[in-house]
Amino acid sequence: MPTDPLLRALLLLELAPRRVLRxxxxxxxxxxxxxALAALSAWLITRAWQMPxxxxxxxxxxxVRALGISRGVFRYLERLATHDTALRGTTSARSRLYQRLAAGNPAAAAGLxxxxxxxxxxxxxxxxxDVVVRALVPIAxxxxxxGAAVGILAVISPGAALILAVSLAVSGIAAPALSARAALMSETDGAxxxxxxxxxxxxALDHAAELRVAGQLDRTVDGAVGAERAAVAATDRAAVPGAFADAATPLAVGASVIGALLIGVNLYSSGTMSPMALGILVLxxxxxxxATSALPAAxxxxxxxxxxxxxxxALLDVAAPDPHPxxxxxxxxxxxxxxxxRCGWPGGKTTAPIDLDLPPGARVAIVGGSGAGKTTALMTLAGLLPPVSGEIDVDGADLAEVRPDSLRRRIGFFAEDAHLFxxxxxxxxxxxRGDLQEDEALDVLDSVGLGEWVARLPQGLSTTLAGGARAVSGGQRRRLLLARALLSPADVLLLDEPTEHLDADAGAQLLRDLLEGDGxxxxxxxxxxxxxxQLPQDTSADLVIHVENAESENTLPTP
Known part of the structure; x- marks a missing residue:
């Protein structure tokens, strides 16, 4: 296994050697x-001057005509080949990344x-x-x-070939080094x-309405603007080495052409070089x-x-499955x-000790203010966060003894900000649930109060939610997420704020229905x-837990 991070990451692309070689x-x-066109054109121009x-x-x-046409044809084929290789590679990398995130340590994604x-x-x-399109193929x-250009000139004039080799080194090594330095400065400071x-x-885009009501939209937008300005400032600082890199190749070209011209004129004057060779030497x-002009970008x-x-x-390493699951x-x-x-994020506060007994069919409400650790407790119960202390017993086994895939099928955490696609x-x-049929989907949507809304959609269940969450109101979004939770195969539903953004009466009734044990x-x-x-007074919950603000420091290291 290579130690260089780039080499390790390139393995994710699963590049086929034959595609890269193509x-x-x-x-x-x-x-x-x-x-070849330059060399042949130089020969043709100087030979035509002799009027043969x-x-x-x-x-x-x-x-000359054939080479002019073939250049465009081969350029098209090269673009097809490189982009096909790169797109296949990114598809492979994303598939492996998603598989690792799905099967590995859930805290890897939850902690970001x-x-x-x-x-x-x-x-x-x-x-x-982009490495395939902008680096691997252009460098090769x-x-x-x-090598071919230096070889051609070496046949005509070793001195001119040496000048070309040095100039190509400036353009192909020094200029890329300066460009890499500029990019490193920009990326390190701006990432x-x-x-x-x-x-x-x-x-701001997903929660504009809620932020506006809370008076926090301007602060969020200002934060985005400030972060963007910081990224632009990092790019500006990297402009100096970038400018020298841009100047290196034109200077190298000029030095090579002038050097070849001076050597060629001297040899031509002495009668040891033909006009055709002189033209080739210069052009x-x-x-x-x-070829080297693409290397700074590489x-x-x-x-x-x-x-x-x-x-x-870093994400993959944290998401690596437990070697002893x-x-x-x-x-x-x-x-x-x-x-x-006791539940908490690494380096943050922890909750007070929680004792729970959740037999099949239990109905429990956890109530508390923002920042009290309610969501953290749910994520810990779902196995998404490790307990700070204490034990979680599932069907007589410690949580660590249960197969991760089995745990995730049976216990489902449904976040309040889950994504709508x-x-x-x-x-x-x-x-x-991938096998969901339309009739069942309509029944569940009707049960959460979205039956009339779906009926009014132009294509019913087939209507696309353009922009995801932006296509629906805050209340509709919560009802859709609740419907998704009810349709899941999980036996234990851990629901985070399922009635937020609903009007008070509708939200209270939905909570009563969720905590009702009659099915x-x-x-x-x-x-x-x-x-x-907020929990209505007349729910039939088996247990109501009031979580106070997280109290002690969690000294576990951040992964």
């Missing part, structure tokens, strides 16, 4: 056509800010895929073409700012630098990909008990634990 071959053919018979030039004229998780699974994977093509911008922007370097792509790789691998399969009715359970209403419900809304065999700020 892309490199197409790139070599593209710039090879340009190099037209037939002596006919083959060269046809070859929303914008940060979005950046790592989205933009960072795209940056890794540049090495082959630079956190961009992550904060993503978080604030997503929050070939111009095409040779076309260096930038590698630098950004290395930073993105560290972020991706429990092997107990949960069967039959679920009975959950906690003893002295930009797809149909039915597909948003199928997130919880009208939730089957009497399923356990329901509801977190809420």
């Amino acid at each position: 892309a490199v071959a197409a790139g070599v053919a593209t710039l090879g056509s340009a190099l 018979p037209v037939l002596d030039l006919s083959v060269a004229v046809v070859a 800010r929303r914008g940060d998780l979005l950046a790592r699974t989205g933009a960072d994977v795209d940056t890794l895929g 093509v540049a090495v082959v073409l630079s 956190d700012a961009r992550a904060r911008f993503s978080e604030e922007a997503v929050t 070939v370097p111009l095409s040779a630098f076309e 260096a930038v792509a590698l630098s950004r990909a290395r930073i993105a790789s560290r972020r991706i691998l 429990g092997d107990r399969e949960l069967v039959g009715p679920m009975h959950v008990r906690t003893t002295g359970l 930009d797809t149909s209403v039915l597909e948003n419900l199928r997130v919880a 009208n809304l939730v089957s009497w065999q399923r356990t329901v634990v509801v977190v809420t700020h």
Whole structure:
């Protein structure tokens, strides 16, 4: 296993060598056509100056046309090959990343800010895929073409070949090094700012109405603007080495052409070089630098990909499955008990000890103010966070002894800010159960108060929620998320603020229905634990737990 983060991350792309070689071959053919075209054009121009018979030039004229056409054809084939390889690679990387997040330690995703998780699974994977298009193939093509150009000139003039080799080194090594430094400065200083911008922007877009009511929208938008300005400032600081990198290649081109011209004129004056050779000596370097001109961008792509790789691998390493997972399969009715359970995020506050006895069909409400640790308690019960102290017993076994996949099938945590996807209403419900049929979906939607709303939609369940959560009101969003929870196969439903943003009467009635044990809304065999700020007085909950503000410090290290 390689230790370099970029090499480790590139393995996620599962690049097929034959596809990469095909892309490199197409790139070599593209710039090879340009190099041959320059050499042949130089010969044709100088030979035509001698006014030979037209037939002596006919083959060269046809070859020039063929090379001009073939360059465009090979360029098209190279773009197809490189982008096909890169897109296949990013698809593979995302699939493996999602599989690891789904099967591994759930705290890996739960412990990240929303914008940060979005950046790592989205933009960072795209940056890794850019390595194929912007770095691997261009570097391989540049090495082959630079060697070919120096070889051609070496046949005519070793001195001119040496000048070209040094100039190509400046363009292909020094300029990329400066570009990489500029990219490193920009990415290192701006990565956190961009992550904060993503978080604030997503929050503002998804919860604009609620934030406006709470008077926090301007603060959130200002936070996004400030983060964006910090990212721009980091880019500006990196502009100085970037400017020198941009100037390096034109200077190298000029030095190579002038050096070749001076050597060629001297040899031509002494009678040891033909006019055709002189033309080739001057024009070939111009095409040779076309290959190295892409290397500064390749260096930038590698630098950004290395930073993105560290972020991706950090997520993968934290999400790595427990090497010694429990092997107990949960069967039959679920009975959950906690003893002295203290819950909290690493490095944060912990709750007071919680003792629970949740037999099958139990109805429990957890009530408390914001920041009291209610959601943290639910996530701990679901196995998404490790307990700070105390024990969680599931059907007579410690939580650590249960197979993770079995636990997640039987105990479901449903967050208040769960995502609504930009797809149909039915597909948003199928997130919880893939075999869901339309009749059952309509019944559940009607039970949570969305029957009339669905009936008014232009295409019913097939109506696309354009923009996800932005297509519905806050109350409709909560009802959809509740319907998703009710449709899940979980035996224990851990519901986080399911009635937030509903009007007081509707929210109170829905809480009564959720905590009713007769099975009208939730089957009497399923356990329901509801977190809420306000609980109606006349619910039939078996147990009501009032959680005080988290009290002591959690000194566990942050993963």
